[in-house]
Amino acid sequence: MSKPRKVIVVGGGLGGLWAALSVAEAGHQVQIFSLFEVKRSHSVCAQGGINACFDSKGERDSIWQHIVDTLKGGAYLANQPPVKSMCEDAPGLIQTFERMGVTFSRTAEGLLDLRLFGGVKHRRTLFAGASTGQQLLYGVDQEVRRQESLGRLRKFEWWEFLSLGLNQQGVCQGIIAMNLRTMEIKAFPSDAVILASGGMGQVYGHRSTNSTNSTGAAACRVYQQGAWFANTEFFQFHPTAMLGDDKTRLMSEAARGEGGRIWVPRDAQDRRRANQIPEQDRFYFLEEWYPSYGNTVPRDLASRAIWEVVHKLGLGVAGEAKVYLDLTHLNPGFIEQRLHAILDIYRKFHGTDPVHEPMEIYPSAHYAMGGLWVDFERDDTTGGIKHGSPRNHATNIPGLYACGECDYGYHGANRLGANSLLSASYSGRVAGESVANYLQGLQQGHPDSQDPIYSSEIKHQQGVNRQLINNQGEENPYQLHRELGELMSSQVGVVRDNQTLSNAIESLRTLQQRSRNIDLQERNSWSNQGLAYARQLQEMIRLGEVIAASALHRDECRGAHYKPEFELKLPENASAGDPAYETYRNHWKAQNQNWLKTTIAKQTDWGPQIDYQAVDLSVLAPEEPRDYR
Amino acid sequence: MTEKIQFRIRRQDTPYSPAYWQTFQLPFREGLNVVSALMMIRQNPLTTDGMKVDPVAWEFNCMEEVCGACTMLINHRPMPACSTLVDTLQQPITLEPLSKFPVIRDLMVDRSRLFADLKRVRAWIEIDGAWDIHQGAPRISPEHWQDNYLYSRCMSCGSCLEACPQYAQTLPFVGAAALAAVRLMNNHPTGKYHRKQRLHAIMGEGGLSDCGNAQNCVQVCPKEIPLTTAIGELGRETTVQMLKDLFGSAD
Numbered sequence A: 001m002s003k004p005r006k007v008i009v010v011g012g013g014l015g016g017l018w019a020a021l022s023v024a025e026a027g028h029q030v031q032i033f034s035l036f037e038v039k040r041s042h043s044v045c046a047q048g049g050i051n052a053c054f055d056s057k058g059e060r061d062s063i064w065q066h067i068v069d070t071l072k073g074g075a076y077l078a079n080q081p082p083v084k085s086m087c088e089d090a091p092g093l094i095q096t097f098e099r100m101g102v103t104f105s106r107t108a109e110g111l112l113d114l115r116l117f118g119g120v121k122h123r124r125t126l127f128a129g130a131s132t133g134q135q136l137l138y139g140v141d142q143e144v145r146r147q148e149s150l151g152r153l154r155k156f157e158w159w160e161f162l163s164l165g166l167n168q169q170g171v172c173q174g175i176i177a178m179n180l181r182t183m184e185i186k187a188f189p190s191d192a193v194i195l196a197s198g199g200m201g202q203v204y205g206h207r208s209t210n211s212t213n214s215t216g217a218a219a220c221r222v223y224q225q226g227a228w229f230a231n232t233e234f235f236q237f238h239p240t241a242m243l244g245d246d247k248t249r250l251m252s253e254a255a256r257g258e259g260g261r262i263w264v265p266r267d268a269q270d271r272r273r274a275n276q277i278p279e280q281d282r283f284y285f286l287e288e289w290y291p292s293y294g295n296t297v298p299r300d301l302a303s304r305a306i307w308e309v310v311h312k313l314g315l316g317v318a319g320e321a322k323v324y325l326d327l328t329h330l331n332p333g334f335i336e337q338r339l340h341a342i343l344d345i346y347r348k349f350h351g352t353d354p355v356h357e358p359m360e361i362y363p364s365a366h367y368a369m370g371g372l373w374v375d376f377e378r379d380d381t382t383g384g385i386k387h388g389s390p391r392n393h394a395t396n397i398p399g400l401y402a403c404g405e406c407d408y409g410y411h412g413a414n415r416l417g418a419n420s421l422l423s424a425s426y427s428g429r430v431a432g433e434s435v436a437n438y439l440q441g442l443q444q445g446h447p448d449s450q451d452p453i454y455s456s457e458i459k460h461q462q463g464v465n466r467q468l469i470n471n472q473g474e475e476n477p478y479q480l481h482r483e484l485g486e487l488m489s490s491q492v493g494v495v496r497d498n499q500t501l502s503n504a505i506e507s508l509r510t511l512q513q514r515s516r517n518i519d520l521q522e523r524n525s526w527s528n529q530g531l532a533y534a535r536q537l538q539e540m541i542r543l544g545e546v547i548a549a550s551a552l553h554r555d556e557c558r559g560a561h562y563k564p565e566f567e568l569k570l571p572e573n574a575s576a577g578d579p580a581y582e583t584y585r586n587h588w589k590a591q592n593q594n595w596l597k598t599t600i601a602k603q604t605d606w607g608p609q610i611d612y613q614a615v616d617l618s619v620l621a622p623e624e625p626r627d628y629r
Numbered sequence B: 001m002t003e004k005i006q007f008r009i010r011r012q013d014t015p016y017s018p019a020y021w022q023t024f025q026l027p028f029r030e031g032l033n034v035v036s037a038l039m040m041i042r043q044n045p046l047t048t049d050g051m052k053v054d055p056v057a058w059e060f061n062c063m064e065e066v067c068g069a070c071t072m073l074i075n076h077r078p079m080p081a082c083s084t085l086v087d088t089l090q091q092p093i094t095l096e097p098l099s100k101f102p103v104i105r106d107l108m109v110d111r112s113r114l115f116a117d118l119k120r121v122r123a124w125i126e127i128d129g130a131w132d133i134h135q136g137a138p139r140i141s142p143e144h145w146q147d148n149y150l151y152s153r154c155m156s157c158g159s160c161l162e163a164c165p166q167y168a169q170t171l172p173f174v175g176a177a178a179l180a181a182v183r184l185m186n187n188h189p190t191g192k193y194h195r196k197q198r199l200h201a202i203m204g205e206g207g208l209s210d211c212g213n214a215q216n217c218v219q220v221c222p223k224e225i226p227l228t229t230a231i232g233e234l235g236r237e238t239t240v241q242m243l244k245d246l247f248g249s250a251d
């Protein structure tokens, strides 16, 4: 082994903790930075499950089918070798979690149980009661604590990453971070940095299922230092979120997987209570529109169907933007056991009982398929990634790696349910391995903390703080965040058009201006949450512009990105071989010629510059359009 | 329901400064929980005396009662603020930081001891490495799973410690959460290989015998974790272990 080096991991969710573990196990010193105790990271929110092919339900499931489902589900936009390797490694990853003590739910024989999730036809989703993400995170958290007790790893909790320390050659050699209690800004030199800062749902404000700390700010900070964003226009809206004005809470896809049905009253004027509406007066629109998948169609189709029912057909429940998600026909004991967490959340936050009354739901910003651009190296003999290559999960800034939800790696234009706990964990492990090999090739270590590459950056960051603290403007950061959320969900949301997107970019620029004119209303310089919030807000607005600009440039419908103007309609009642269908297939292929490419956003002085990059399609050629009828 | 709701909030600017109280009034809304009320206050921190003050600092993250961040004393009882609906509470609603941990600011406290104690009791499974060894762990029956799952939902919120008369910054007792973690790890099919080390870790000072059996922990745990059952089980196991240690049994 080479000389032990120092590695910084920013983020202690599944991605960050896995990365930290694999770097520590390779014998290097690891420092984990997190906004709060890592055990409280957003990963705990995931309820539903994690995908891996175990084929233990007599359905002849296969790893190949997992690969195909992931690639097709993502509308072929994901680079294929990483997806292939992820699906191949998934069962082994689950077994490692099992060894760590994760309490996966069991079959009568004591084996790992599997459930059905949206977008697939086989049971392939492992789960731990209804708190899968929590259980997975705790599993790795325990191992990290063990490494910590062995002195291989140190945590810096309550520290916020602000920027990278880049040397003259643009190589990343550590970070600048702010202590969230003392507000001190300090440099932490290192030989490599892995960013695992999670999702960016807060760009959609309270209209997101994400935790309040999933702001995307950290990713946006490295973007401003030259890292590229990729595919940010692809944002998944979870079809079944419970409404609320502090946050919309996710009702897991498992609710549909276990038999939940989505409907609205056929008559828009129907004001009877849900239970009093007889079967024939209910419109089970997913079952009618997609007979073979019914309620388990993928998320984007479900979200748009709900959007259409509400906005085009005017059939929202009680004239409002909401539809029913109904579990009342299912065995109460069964759902109590399988969906306990969902029932619990709904009862707690809504006050009614979904066992007796249908839940009211609406689509909400849930998962960013896009994120920081990361590289991979293909292994031509296997078709997967070259394991251990230092290119895997490297950003375009040398020495900076990214994994977890903040990268763009595995989901293309749309993510399959239960595939992101997998990608977060898997990418963390891969990034860790690849960093260990990057370090082996390093000639020189990082400079000491007094070096000008750090001190100049510290000065700059202190200036940002000073400016915000001293500013006596008239804007309120919390109010601005609400406005950002409304703007993004109404104009850069489920359904998009170019005029609205252009307007949104203008409005975002105005918001950016206004965010410089903030009054923090806070004199206490100790644990000043307003200061950290205001800084994150400015990043979120900038990120909003990256998302909107990427969306504006892409003139097609693909996965979660939907512009009706450019929609290719599936011919009704036609299937493969029919002339109508084949014409459609040809149009679809022509569209791929133009648009099957990765969006790259680069920071410039006048805003994001949008470029494109080819997608690696070496595993599965895009011959079959998605067809969920 | 009244149209207005009142909050009395215990404030403290820094760990070293004195505490003081402020009162805030808000319009009531259906479904309002304590975190969303605090969000309204931070947006416009105006006391009932019309004084413009610094926003209240507190912790929150998941908003779904699963991260454990937002726990505070609500009407003198430790509760997760995100899942506590305002209309279930008596007015005026009192908010205070947990009293068993050092205050950072306002409603924020430093719970790092909780995590240090997980280290102390060795709450992990010893694995060779996080790499793939091409097999999983031994099977677990559904009943066994169900028992374990109850404990694995502990979100380190600290409510059980807050309610415990034996738990204090000046006392060594690790408290119910860490003990429940030992119960969980000792019942994993390979975790039980290191049962003895964990039992030893809770047999000395600050361990199981410091429990005064007040049974408050189990009443306040928001995750309804059967803490006293775990403590009972561990009591028997440590006794057996003690005898084994004395008579030098093979185990």
Ligand SMILES: Cc1cc2nc3c(=O)[nH]c(=O)nc-3n(C[C@H](O)[C@H](O)[C@H](O)COP(=O)(O)OP(=O)(O)OC[C@H]3O[C@@H](n4cnc5c(N)ncnc54)[C@H](O)[C@@H]3O)c2cc1C
Binding pocket: A010, A011, A012, A013, A014, A015, A016, A033, A034, A035, A036, A038, A041, A042, A043, A044, A045, A046, A047, A048, A049, A050, A051, A132, A133, A159, A160, A161, A162, A196, A197, A198, A199, A209, A210, A211, A213, A214, A217, A218, A250, A252, A366, A367, A403, A404, A405, A406, A417, A418, A419, A420, A421, A422, A424
């Ligand atoms: C409600 C909900 C349910 C979900 N359910 C499922 C599911 O059933 N199945 C599935 O596969 N996926 C699910 N997902 C998605 C999945 O949970 C996430 O994609 C995944 O957990 C992300 O993990 P992560 O490690 O990338 O980030 P996170 O867990 O979000 O961790 C981010 C970390 O970064 C740190 N951080 C962020 N910014 C900074 C900074 N500036 N400085 C220092 N530290 C920082 C934070 O402190 C935190 O530790 C769900 C998501 C939501 C919102």
Ligand code: SF4
Binding pocket: B153, B154, B155, B156, B157, B158, B159, B160, B161, B176, B177, B180, B220, B221, B222, B223, B224, B225, B227
């Ligand atoms: S046992 Fe319950 S009360 Fe105690 S820390 Fe865990 S979740 Fe909180």
Ligand code: FES
Binding pocket: B059, B060, B061, B062, B063, B064, B065, B066, B067, B068, B069, B070, B071, B080, B081, B082, B083
């Ligand atoms: S915010 Fe996570 S438990 Fe309340």
